[in-house]
Amino acid sequence: NAGVTQTPKFRVLKTGQSMTLLCAQDMNHEYMYWYRQDPGMGLRLIHYSVGEGTTAKGEVPDGYNVSRLKKQNFLLGLESAAPSQTSVYFCASSLPYLTGNTEAFFGQGTRLTVV
């Protein structure tokens, strides 16, 4: 059981380049999330999805786009990377928080450096 898998694990981009981070989960979860974590900080929510074909903005969505074409995949895109987007990106998934009685599962992270 792989859980939540993020691809790639590391990446260096030049300013202005674009890239897509892939998150895949095999737990049939409805909800998926993208967070970023800067040094010494907690995680901040970028975008999330409550189901296939549905996405919504989180706390820090600017400069990012997302797509959820398949239930098991959640893609995070950077159209024109900036040094301020240097961070560690985490994907997570969960069952719907219908009762608050559920837990989220996180991937191992993608370390992105924009030079």
Added chain:
Amino acid sequence: DAKTTQPNSMESNEEEPVHLPCNHSTISGTDYIHWYRQLPSQGPEYVIHGLTSNVNNRMASLAIAEDRKSSTLILHRATLRDAAVYYCIPKPAYGGSQGNLIFGKGTKLSVKP
């Protein structure tokens, strides 16, 4: 969203109990209290959650104050592997954006051999 206050850091000796406090004085009556931890260079992992009663699982115990304005995560015997940042997160009992996990800075726990 309910605000939380946690110590920036704590230290413990290996094989001793650790009590990690969290204040959440603005918590709603229907918010669950979740705890996650993040080991070095890893994604967060779920530890435990509760609503009103004290809770136990294989990883830890959660003691919730009677007025629910604070809680304490208890590691009964700290191991070196428990060195991590621990996050206390109140979470509403419904879905949508209100159900998202909002992370603070957490408490960095160091465990000495």
